[in-house]
Amino acid sequence: MNKVSKPDISVVLPVYTGMAFLQQSVESVLRQDDSxxxxxxxxxxxxxxxESYEFLKTLKDPRVTLYKNEQNQGLFPTLNLLIKKAKADLVHLWAQDDIMLPNCLVEMVRFHREFPEVKFSFSRLQGIDVNGNYLKRPTVFNNKTISVENHAISSLLFGSISGNIANVCLVKEACESVGYFDESMIYVGxxxxxxxxxxxxxxxxxGNILVNVRQHTGQLSRDLKASFFRMKENYEVYQCYLSTLKPELRQHLNKIIKWKVYPTYLNQYFYILKQNDLELGKRYIKELKKYDDLFLMFVKWTVVRVLRFLRLESKFYKIVFYKKLEKLKTH
Known part of the structure; x- marks a missing residue:
């Protein structure tokens, strides 16, 4: 491939002590179809x-540009640095544990040309274990977009829609306009x-699989104390998604997540206490008070556990919340 001043897509990879799978990850990018x-x-x-940096210094491919932080910055500051350095209008985020299928980049470029209004996109991903064996295969579907409203609802009820960063493409100009990743966050930026x-x-x-994402215990997200930071940081994110909805729908979604989502944090609080980490427990409950009245949260947690035991939880949500939710959504 001849060097060009502005490539069609930039791949950005933050690396931190990732030598176990780094070579496979890097090689999968360099083997991309660039026809x-x-x-x-x-x-x-x-x-x-x-030895990650020593390995990276051996890369002689002209498509590769290597940087090194003088001090450890963390994931989101490092991503921001790389996105700012990117020459392409489209940026594919990447991770040191994962494997790109050979058609990943060309397909994402095609997708964004087909849907130019999109500011970020994601592909289906296939989970693999530490040995590269396939885990449960995801469903696939035709390429499509999801509306602002439906994306907010899905994110509030079920979490991050992409499921990972390694299957995500961003429009660089859009990242600049929103101020890049929030560097004050550790986990949910x-x-x-x-x-x-x-x-x-x-x-x-x-709608099809373009990335194999490795699942193993060494990942940042598996740290027990991450539960505290995730809960603390997620409050701001939930408010962000709620703010995108029209008032009546926002009010109803707020009720749903107070039943469906927030009480799950109470489970983690109880688990922290079970581990005798009382100091973390104090910090956790202080932040949890932002979400809801703690007594009401405990009542909801108890009711949901009883409904789950009676196998009535899904029916409860459907009758009490989801029917009205469908009526409030924009048709």
Whole structure:
């Protein structure tokens, strides 16, 4: 591939002590089909404690540009640095554990050309274990977009719609307009970014698998104390998604998540106490008070557990909340 001043897509990879799977991850990007597109591959080592940076320095491919943080910055500051360095209008986020299928980049470029109104998109992903064995295969569907309203509802009820960052493409100009990833966040800066990028534009959904995402215990998200930071940071994100909805729908969604979502944090609080981490428990309950009255949260938690035991939980949500939700949604 000849060097060009502006490639069709930029791939950005933050690296931190990831040598176990890093070579497979990097090679999967360099093996991308570039018969009809050009791409650049920007990598930043965030002060790795293993041989990651030494391996990265051996890469001689002209598509690769390597950076190194002088001090450990964390995921979102490193992503921001790389996105700002990217030359392409379209940026594919990448992760050191995962594997791109050979047609990933060309398909995402095609998708964004088909849906130019989209500011961020994601593809289906296939879970793999530490040995590369396939886990449960996801459903696939035709390429489509999801509206601002439906994306907010789905995110509030079920969490981040993409499920990962390694299957996400962003429009660089849109990232600039919303101020990039929130660097004050440790865990859910991506979830907040998806909200900001979808406030006035639909979200792109590429319906087939383009990425194999590795699931293992070494990932940042598996740390027990992450539950506290996720809960603390998620409050702001929920408010972001609620703000995108019309008032009556916003009010109804707020009621639903006070039953369906917030009491799940109470489960984690009880688990923290079970682990005898009383200091973390104090910090946790202080932040949890932002979500709802603690007594009412406990009542809802108890009712839901009883309904679950009686196998009536789904019926309860359907009758009490979901029927009205469908009526309130924009048709």
């Amino acid at each position: 009809e597109i050009t791409f650049e591959f920007l990598i930043c080592d965030d002060c790795s404690k293993d 991506d979830f907040k970014m998806w909200c900001l990028l979808s406030k006035d534009a639909p979200v792109g959904m590429y």
